[in-house]
Amino acid sequence: MMPDPSMSAWEPEIRPRQTVWQRLDHGARRLLPSIFIALIIIFFSAPLNIPGAAELLPAIVIATVFFWSFWRPTGMSGVAVFLLGLFMDLVGFTPLGVSAFILLLVHGVAFYARFGLMRLNFLLVWGVFALVAVGACLLQWGLACLFRLAVLDIAPALFEALLTIGVYPPLSALFSWVLNKLDEKEDP
Amino acid sequence: MIPVSIQMRQALGKLVLPLLVLLSIGIIIAGQADRKLADQARMTVADGLAPLWGLMTSAQHRVQAINTNLREAGRMASENARLQTENENLRRWYDVAVSLTRENDSLKTALHWIPEPTPAFVTGRVVADSGGIYARAVLLVAGTDSGVHVGNVALAANGLAGRVTETGARSARILLITDIASRLPVMLDASHATAIMGGDNTPLPRLMYYAQDTRPIEGERVVTSDQAGAFPAGLPIGTVHYLHPGQPVVVPFAQLDHLSLLRVFDFGQALIDPPDAPGHVPLAHPRKTLTLPLKTLLGQG
Numbered sequence: 001m002m003p004d005p006s007m008s009a010w011e012p013e014i015r016p017r018q019t020v021w022q023r024l025d026h027g028a029r030r031l032l033p034s035i036f037i038a039l040i041i042i043f044f045s046a047p048l049n050i051p052g053a054a055e056l057l058p059a060i061v062i063a064t065v066f067f068w069s070f071w072r073p074t075g076m077s078g079v080a081v082f083l084l085g086l087f088m089d090l091v092g093f094t095p096l097g098v099s100a101f102i103l104l105l106v107h108g109v110a111f112y113a114r115f116g117l118m119r120l121n122f123l124l125v126w127g128v129f130a131l132v133a134v135g136a137c138l139l140q141w142g143l144a145c146l147f148r149l150a151v152l153d154i155a156p157a158l159f160e161a162l163l164t165i166g167v168y169p170p171l172s173a174l175f176s177w178v179l180n181k182l183d184e185k186e187d188p
Numbered sequence: 189m190i191p192v193s194i195q196m197r198q199a200l201g202k203l204v205l206p207l208l209v210l211l212s213i214g215i216i217i218a219g220q221a222d223r224k225l226a227d228q229a230r231m232t233v234a235d236g237l238a239p240l241w242g243l244m245t246s247a248q249h250r251v252q253a254i255n256t257n258l259r260e261a262g263r264m265a266s267e268n269a270r271l272q273t274e275n276e277n278l279r280r281w282y283d284v285a286v287s288l289t290r291e292n293d294s295l296k297t298a299l300h301w302i303p304e305p306t307p308a309f310v311t312g313r314v315v316a317d318s319g320g321i322y323a324r325a326v327l328l329v330a331g332t333d334s335g336v337h338v339g340n341v342a343l344a345a346n347g348l349a350g351r352v353t354e355t356g357a358r359s360a361r362i363l364l365i366t367d368i369a370s371r372l373p374v375m376l377d378a379s380h381a382t383a384i385m386g387g388d389n390t391p392l393p394r395l396m397y398y399a400q401d402t403r404p405i406e407g408e409r410v411v412t413s414d415q416a417g418a419f420p421a422g423l424p425i426g427t428v429h430y431l432h433p434g435q436p437v438v439v440p441f442a443q444l445d446h447l448s449l450l451r452v453f454d455f456g457q458a459l460i461d462p463p464d465a466p467g468h469v470p471l472a473h474p475r476k477t478l479t480l481p482l483k484t485l486l487g488q489g
Contacts, residue, residue: 042237042240042241043244045237045241045316045317045318045327046241046244046245046248046315046316046317047245047314047315047316047317047326047447048248048317049445049446053317054317054319054320054321055321057320058321077204078204078205078208079204079208081208082208082211082212085212086212086215087233090229090230090233091233091234091237091316091318092318092319092320093230093318093319093320093323093361094320094322094323095216095219095220096215096216096218096226096229096230097212097213097214097215097216097218097219098216100208100212100215101212101213101216104205104208104209104212105209107205108205108209111205140321141322143216144321144322147220148322148369150368152322152368152389153388153389156321156322156389157321160321
């Protein structure tokens with residue numbers, strides 16, 4: 001076999017070169033969660049008259065980042081999380097970089113604990129996620145207080161944390177289904 | 189891709205996350221230090237996304253319109269009867285209004301009343317609720333291209349909604365009166381006493397710093413006051429309501445939780461130059477332009 005200058009030569013396993021279509025397919029699979037979050041951010045910024053839309057958006061984003069970071073880190077890389085957080089800040093008029101920081105921390109926890117988390121059953125994972133969500137919401141509240149130099153009402157932060165914890169099971173069911181579908185397509 | 193060894197790549201991969209966290213902290217600090225740049229970046233993004241949001245809201249409005257049409261069709265007859273009686277009633281009021289307008293005109297002529305300049309305004313659709321949890325603000329599709337400037341006053345159908353804080357070419361951000369950063373000088377309509385209305389991110393902004401001998405009365409109208417020069421006097425805001433004894437709040441006339449259209453008025457407050465009065469301490473107006481008074485008058489006329 002000829003030495004191949006492309007990156008596939010440096011992959012740990014030997015596999016045939018991908019066609020353009022396969023590459024597009026793989027790229028789309030990797031970007032699927034990021035595109036989902038970007039669309040959710042745009043969707044929830046529009047005035048929809050949904051009660052609690054302001055709290056629901058970070059809840060869905062945190063739950064999605066956590067789920068993909070520990071089940072499929074290739075689908076939710078650190079760079080993607082950073083860019084999505086920055087996009088959320090730009091659209092949502094929160095202080096620039098705050099959401100990126102919080103989402104990166106959530107991603108980091110899920111990413112480094114993923115081998116431990118995968119062995120646990122769903123309820124325990126949910127418990128760990130609840131702790132992460134409460135931490136993220138309190139951190140967001142603390143940073144908001146810091147930037148306003150005033151102690152803000154903590155009730156919205158707690159409501160957001162509860163919403164984040166509550167939104168995880170349905171989202172996790174949806175994403176598990178998506179993951180199963182993707183895997184089915186991968187090895188028929 | 190640069191060909192590097194697997195160990196090297198793994199080491200680099202471990203470095204990415206801490207680097208990104210540091211970068212985000214750097215962006216937080218940079219965004220606080222240079223707010224103008226951060227606002228510019230935001231408004232560029234908002235400008236780009238404004239058409240998309242416009243599409244979404246227009247679809248939503250269409251669905252709502254169809255829904256209301258279907259519901260209205262069911263009670264057409266009763267609605268018709270109600271409208272007929274209301275029309276008769278209104279016709280009587282029309283006559284009263286016409287006679288009152290005539291009387292008003294004649295009285296104003298007798299008094300040599302100087303008419304106030306009608307302010308220029310643009311109407312825009314609210315396309316995004318850009319506040320999040322810790323702020324109350326909306327995004328409007330009308331920017332500097334249509335003559336919206338920072339500091340302009342935004343009115344909903346029946347009351348004050350907020351003030352323009354940031355503008356892009358096609359969109360403007362409006363800080364609502366319920367935001368925690370909002371502090372407005374207001375006047376209580378019945379007693380003509382002044383107070384400050386401060387938002388606290390709840391739907392009901394608080395009344396503060398009112399005189400202890402003229403306390404706000406339950407149900408009293410609250411209008412803007414021209415004390416700081418930011419607002420013209422007399423724009424309706426809401427009514428006084430006591431949540432607890434000693435804690436008056438304002439119930440806004442405008443439905444701030446679901447705004448759809450906003451009118452943005454340019455009252456040109458900066459153009460009103462008070463004449464120099466002897467004995468007064470001259471106060472530098474923050475936005476006063478350095479022009480001769482005569483030139484301003486000519487420019488307005």
